[in-house]
Amino acid sequence: MKNGIYIFVGEGSRFPSGVFTTTQDAEQWIRKYSLSGILSQYPVDEGLYDWAIENDFFKAKNEHQKEAKFIQQFTCASIEHFHFENGERG
Template sequence: MHHSSEKVFIFNFDRSCFSSAVFSSFSLANTWIQKNYLSGVLTEYPLNQGSYDWAIEQGYFKVKSPIDRAPIFIGSFISTHQKRWYFKDGEVLEEIIDRL
């Protein structure tokens, strides 16, 4: 199943359990984070598709055991291939790149 290449950028404040903002572009997210001097992680997500399904579709993840299909695994899955940026007091400290 081919999905749109549309993306959203979701911001999680440091030590927060929930996201505080969703943006349609990195630029809009970056402006908001800078304006409010926020610290946390901005993550790029595929729109209208779970990270788990996206990673399988892109060939980044292969199901190898029944555990890989468990709801707790799928529900908490994030791919190392999703772009993430760490912000401290509104400034990008680094793009987190941990691709294998």
């Protein structure tokens, strides 16, 4: 993904606990504290829903998938992501 940032969401958290411009900086911080969670790359200045549609990773199949409730909870398995357990990439 061009111009993406990396966001870390710790295990059991509903909100991110770190935002990074490189995986190297993110992994260094995750290892430092032996964190568990998911590091994902997100597009900048674009919603994930729109990015997924523009890159042919998602197509709305019915009307409810075009509504705010769906879009505000949207996630996409096609974004680059890494799982961590106790600071180690797994």
